[in-house]
Amino acid sequence: MNLRLAYETRLGKAYNGDSLELLESLDDNSINLVMTSPPFALLRQKSYGNKVGDDYIEWLSQFAAKVKEKLCEDGSFVVDLGGAYERGVPVRSLYNYKILIKFVEELGFHLAEEFFWYNSSKLPSPIEWVNKRKIRAKDSVNTVWWFSKSAFPKADVRNVLVPYSERMQKLLKDSKKYYDPKERPSGHDIGEGFNKDNGGAIPSNLLQIPNSESNSKYLRYCKKIGVKGHPARFPGKLPEFFIKFLTDPDDIVVDIFGGSNTTGEIAELHNRKWLSCDLDNEYVAASAFRFLDSTVTAKEVYDQLVNGQYVDLKQYTLV
Template identity: 65%
Template sequence: MKKMYSTNMGEAYCGDSLELLRSFEEESINLIITSPPFALLRKKDYGNKDENEYVSWLSEFGKIAYSKLKKDGSLVIDLGGAYLKGQPVRSLYNYRVLLEFCDNLGYNLAQEFFWYNPSKLPSPIAWVNKGKIRVKDSVNTVWWFSKSERPKSDIRKVLVPYSDRMKKLLENSDKYYTPKERPSGHHISNNFSNNNGGAIPSNLLKIANTESNSKYLKYFKKIGDELGIKSHPARFPKKLPEFFIKLLTEENDLVVDIFSGSNTTGEVAEELGRKWISCDLVEEYVASSVFRFSENELHAKSNFLKIISGELIEIK
């Protein structure tokens, strides 16, 4: 395990995430949020396990993570879907992960989320583009696991803008709204017309993964070819970790990403005033993730070259 660089709030490591997890004190982490390599049929550059061994592989991390989370801590895992090899039939690996973590590792399923990425390309090609017998897969399952039944969380931190109809109701509630019991049995009181600063979000997170003008990609476009490196191919958008970090943590809490890739989680945690620690197995990905914390193109290039050469960088 090697520390590659540090910032005011965090530290980025390269190596085995199991080793990193074991190094934490018991009940010291507020939130672990990560997107592990999915159980896909086709091998990826960033590494992924076969479906048959995936659940037991990921469970190794889940077991250690459980003891390292604080009593009110959470583990959030983003998992994409997959098909069985050679068949237009869905794999159940992500649901087997859910059952394994809850039935055998002791986690609670605090809530299931679904990340809807409207910009996702049609796939798999065999069944969608060529065979035209399946629709494109645009949703990832996101499991919010908790150690206790009541983990730290506050939906007031993730309120969304009111709809136009709700704004009209708030402006003149007497005209658009009458408190009464609805056919469903719900009794809607006068409090329904209170302005709470925003609406409660749903567990369907509509977040397009269309990053194009971020600092990370901006520097890659300018110096990636020169350095002979490529950006991480499976980055998740900043709004995804941002939602859960806001919901489940407070300032100066510790956020950990054990499959950090391009370190989107670290960047978001830094911006929100949370302490963070990230880890990835691929040195090039960790080194180039320093772009997210570099002031300009020259700074990014210099930091990357120093890290690759074995120098520990401190960014203040």
């Protein structure tokens, strides 16, 4: 399949085709962040395609090796991977951990940090072990590996601070009442500077983000026009966290399994340049809805894109 530029916006370009071809076309050491959620190694085949077992690991490693060449020295590769079970038994697959080890020990990535995405709105699964036999808890956590090309990738946690807890807010208002600087039993010496207001708390590596989108513009336009939305979208707050954390304005963000192009939309909102690529032409066509402001325009654009035409979205009002 030949790589095709489907549409572009003020800051980004969306491609239809094999993202290995897209990666090959890019300059080495030119990308700041690759943020993606590849098709998971699920036993049940999905409409968007997926492999299983060792075949999956080898398949994904092709992309990772090429990503490493294209990343800047301080660039990052963030991969969201859902959990899975072995076939026919209530035993967890280790595929996501095998990917972690292979990428580090064989491909030369560094594991900058492991993150875990807790999706409180995820439905109970797998049905056999959770719903029917009731011998396993529901799987609500994805592993999100933050790989880096060097040991010191670009990152600034001050860009992703979270609101202080209620107790911390009280401490900042009246430190003498709630705070006693001294050495703790653990041996940590907590000094006077601990009660300084830094604008927010440092986030943990457990990202609590519900994936409960039901009435977004993307889904409304899909419904209005009569096309199927991508079934495995991640919520915008997931790529947003890493885009803000690991990049600066005008940096380049790439999603090699673009799907509905959530990554591109969030990158555009935060003034990052972006590239997105997906094999499925219909998913790419529908992803343009994220950058349009009317269903009339959306129908026209979708028809052009699904028929293989290029569309310059800069002529339309963007989000």
